[in-house]
Amino acid sequence: MEHLNFLEEKILSDGTIKQGNILKIDNFLNHQIDIDIMRQIAYELKRRFRDVEVNKVLTIEASGIAIATMLGNLYDVPIVFAKKGETANSTDDKYVSQAYSFTHKQMNSVFVSKPYLHPTDRVLIVDDFLADGQAVHALIDLVHQAGGEVAGIGIAVEKGQQKGGRQLREEGYRLESIAIIDEMDWETQSIKFRR
């Protein structure tokens, strides 16, 4: 019998697979938040990045903010959440990148005010979900525009069949996902996690 970690167990016990390869876990991760699971996610990500120096945690609004807050609390470092807006250009006061939103089927701007990212920053990027990696790539771009360094990328749930995780690993980023879903089956409500 395979060993499941706390998040994989929670996904199996409380998640629902919807038709069209959709995993619904908004009862504990990104609408209602189970604080105990959130604490464990933060501790586990900090443990996995224990050899990495981090002086800032970066995420994107909205659902990444809870994980980022718990991690900022553990690391005792500032948290920054990138904002989303209509497509806009960089200005004197903000770094801007673009990300396609599959939810809204449009390009969104993702931006951070310039004073909140620095060349001296070693940034841990975190988010609740990783699928095609659009949001994470935009966050990486913002860190690089500021001249900072991406210390690592910490994800709760990675959809392993979509390209985001593979691309980020090929690009050489240190990516840690607590649960990676390689297969889901709607009819049997079964999930295969990557080992």
Added chain:
Amino acid sequence: MEHLNFLEEKILSDGTIKQGNILKIDNFLNHQIDIDIMRQIAYELKRRFRDVEVNKVLTIEASGIAIATMLGNLYDVPIVFAKKGETANSTDDKYVSQAYSFTHKQMNSVFVSKPYLHPTDRVLIVDDFLADGQAVHALIDLVHQAGGEVAGIGIAVEKGQQKGGRQLREEGYRLESIAIIDEMDWETQSIKFRR
């Protein structure tokens, strides 16, 4: 000399007043987050509501999520964040209310999936800012639609010149705001807090 609390001091030292009565504190509260201030906000709100039973913390995306997460962690209760969307009606699976967004100059829907609010809930509503009270009133409406009870409303910064706080107190809600700004002057960069 008047005694200032930690948040009033932080607003005076790190905030900026912009022309048009705008207080910019996104360097520590709602874009970059100073985790130490966020921890103190959570502890202070929990202290002020020490006589109140709370089994859920409710906020609205995006910037309320950090305070809600810290408070959920202290209380060890679930957090729910209401989502914003295009104007929509209630459905079988969600409670919907409406709130005017001054930022986007339009009515927004505010909704929570039905399974995440219950008649047995004693809900602490929290947010970073309170101005005209549109968002908080929508959250109250959602709790009442579910048959739950509003245990209290906890706010970091209340703009005392706008009507939200006055209305909520007149309606009988237990509202605790850690810093209430009664006057701001752009030219002198001075702020008068309510005592």
